[in-house]
Amino acid sequence: MADGRRDTDDDPFAGESILDALTSDPRARERRRRPGDRDRDPDDVRRERADGLRQRALGRGREADARRSRLAEIQTLIAGRHRLPARPDEDDARTRGPARDGDAPVLRPGGATRDPHVRERPTDPDLADEIEFAQDLQAVTPRVLVTPLVVGLNVGVFAVLVLAFGVPLMNPGANDLLTWGANFAPLTTAGEWWRLVTCMFLHFGLIHIGFNMWVLKQVGPMVERLLGSPGFLVMYLGSGVVGSLLSTWFNPDVVSAGASGAVFGVIGALLGVLVLGHGVIPRATLARLRRSVFTFVLLNVYLGFSVPGIDMAAHLGGLGMGLVCGMVMVRPDMLVTAEGRGGRDLTAVALCGLAVMWLLVAVPDAAGGDVQVFLDADRADRQVAREFRDHVLDYDRGVLDARAFADELDALLDRIADTQRQVEAAEGGGRAPLPELARLLHWRRLAYEDMLEHLRTGDPNWRDEYRAKQRTVDELEAGLR
Numbered sequence: 001m002a003d004g005r006r007d008t009d010d011d012p013f014a015g016e017s018i019l020d021a022l023t024s025d026p027r028a029r030e031r032r033r034r035p036g037d038r039d040r041d042p043d044d045v046r047r048e049r050a051d052g053l054r055q056r057a058l059g060r061g062r063e064a065d066a067r068r069s070r071l072a073e074i075q076t077l078i079a080g081r082h083r084l085p086a087r088p089d090e091d092d093a094r095t096r097g098p099a100r101d102g103d104a105p106v107l108r109p110g111g112a113t114r115d116p117h118v119r120e121r122p123t124d125p126d127l128a129d130e131i132e133f134a135q136d137l138q139a140v141t142p143r144v145l146v147t148p149l150v151v152g153l154n155v156g157v158f159a160v161l162v163l164a165f166g167v168p169l170m171n172p173g174a175n176d177l178l179t180w181g182a183n184f185a186p187l188t189t190a191g192e193w194w195r196l197v198t199c200m201f202l203h204f205g206l207i208h209i210g211f212n213m214w215v216l217k218q219v220g221p222m223v224e225r226l227l228g229s230p231g232f233l234v235m236y237l238g239s240g241v242v243g244s245l246l247s248t249w250f251n252p253d254v255v256s257a258g259a260s261g262a263v264f265g266v267i268g269a270l271l272g273v274l275v276l277g278h279g280v281i282p283r284a285t286l287a288r289l290r291r292s293v294f295t296f297v298l299l300n301v302y303l304g305f306s307v308p309g310i311d312m313a314a315h316l317g318g319l320g321m322g323l324v325c326g327m328v329m330v331r332p333d334m335l336v337t338a339e340g341r342g343g344r345d346l347t348a349v350a351l352c353g354l355a356v357m358w359l360l361v362a363v364p365d366a367a368g369g370d371v372q373v374f375l376d377a378d379r380a381d382r383q384v385a386r387e388f389r390d391h392v393l394d395y396d397r398g399v400l401d402a403r404a405f406a407d408e409l410d411a412l413l414d415r416i417a418d419t420q421r422q423v424e425a426a427e428g429g430g431r432a433p434l435p436e437l438a439r440l441l442h443w444r445r446l447a448y449e450d451m452l453e454h455l456r457t458g459d460p461n462w463r464d465e466y467r468a469k470q471r472t473v474d475e476l477e478a479g480l481r
Contacts, residue, residue, distance in 0.1 A: 239265020
C-alpha cells in the first residue's frame with residue numbers, strides 16, 4: 001500500500017466499522033455489513049454513515065419543532081385567533097395550499113421532492129386527533145362572538161365606573177356598587193329584580209374583574225364553539241341569574257356583584273360535555289380537560305369554604321346550572337354539524353326559565369321598610385363627608401377664610417342632624433344596620449362641632465379632641481362599609 005491506504009482485496013474488514021471488525025461472530029459481522037461496502041473506500045463509508053446519523057437527528061428535531069408549532073396552532077385556533085388549513089380528506093393525509101410563483105420544491109432525504117405548501121398529517125396519533133378536534137370546532141362554529149362581547153362589556157362597565165364616576169379602582173365599597181346595580185336581597189326582593197342581571201357586570205376591584213375575565217377568556221372560546229353562540233349565551237345568562245338568586249337566598253345580608261356565577265356556569269357546561277362527551281372529544285384532549293376542570297372546581301370550592309368573603313352560593317348555583325345546560329346540549333354529532341342545536345338551545349332556555357321561576361317563588365322576601373331609609377341616609381352622610389374634605393382643602397389653600405369655612409361647616413352640621421333624626425325615627429329590627437349608622441352620624445357631628453368651635457373661638461385644645469373623635473368615626477365607617 002504505497003499510498004498509505006488499506007488494500008480492500010487483502011483486508012477482510014475493509015468497509016466495516018471498528019465494531020464490526022471486533023465482533024467475534026462472523027455472522028453478526030455479515031448482518032451489520034451493508035451491501036456494496038466491500039467495494040468502497042472505508043473513509044467514504046464512514047462519512048456516509050455519519051451524514052446519515054446527522055440527517056436523522058435533524059429530522060427528529062424538525063419533527064419536534066413541527067409538533068410544538070402545531071400544538072401552538074391548536075391553542076390559538078380554539079381561542080379564535082387563527083384559522084388552520086382545511087381538514088384533510090379521509091383518504092388523503094395531506095392538505096395542499098395554493099401554489100405561488102417562485103416556490104422551490106423542498107428536497108427530501110433520498111432525492112425526492114415535495115411541495116412546500118403541503119402540510120403533512122403528524123405521525124403522533126394523539127396530536128393528530130387534537131388537530132382534527134380543533135379543526136372540527138372551527139368548522140362547526142367558525143366565529144366566536146359572545147365571549148369577546150361579554151369580556152368587552154365587563155371591562156367597559158368597570159372602566160366607566162372608575163374613570164367617570166370615581167368608583168375606587170382596587171377596593172370599592174359595597175355601597176359604591178349598590179348604586180349601580182349590585183345584588184342586595186332587601187332591594188332585589190322588594191321589586192328591583194333587574195339587579196340579578198346587572199350585578200353580573202360589576203366587580204369589586206381590579207383583581208376581581210381580572211381573574212374572572214382571564215378565566216372566561218381561556219375557557220369561553222372552546223365552550224362557545226362546542227355549544228354554539230346562541231346556546232353559550234343562554235347558558236351564560238341562565239347560570240349568572242341562578243347564581244344571583246341563590247346568593248340572595250343564602251346571603252341576604254351581603255351585597256354581591258361579579259361575573260363569577262356565570263363564569264362558573266361556563267366551567268360547568270364544559271364539565272357536562274366532558275361527562276357525556278365520550279366519542280365526541282379525542283381521548284387525549286378529554287383526559288387533559290378533565291384534569292384541568294376538576295382541579296379548578298375542587299380548588300375553588302376549597303377556597304370558597306376556607307376564605308371569608310367568597311360568595312359560594314353564587315359559584316355553586318352557576319356551576320350547577322351550567323352543568324345541566326352542558327349535558328342537555330351534548331350531541332354525538334356536535335362536532336360534525338350545527339343542525340339540531342336550535343332544539344337543544346330551546347330545551348336549555350326552558351330549564352333555565354323553570355329554575356329561575358322556582359327560585360323567584362322560593363327565595364324569601366328580604367325587603368324591609370328600613371332598607372331605603374338606610375340607603376338614603378348613607379348616601380347623604382357620604383355626600384357630607386366629601387363636601388367637608390373639599391372645604392378643608394379650600395381653607396388650607398386660602399380660598400375660604402375662617403368665617404366662610406365656619407358658615408359652610410354650620411350648614412353641614414344642620415344636614416347631619418336632619419339625617420340623624422330620620423335614621424332614629426325609622427323602624428328598627430330589619431336587615432339594615434340603622435343603629436350603626438346612627439352612631440356614625442353622632443360621632444361625625446361631634447367631631448365637626450369641635451372644629452367649628454375652634455374656628456369661632458380659637459380654642460387651642462381643639463385638635464386633640466377632634467382627632468380622637470375622628471378616629472372613632474373612621475372605625476365606625478370601616479365596620480359599616
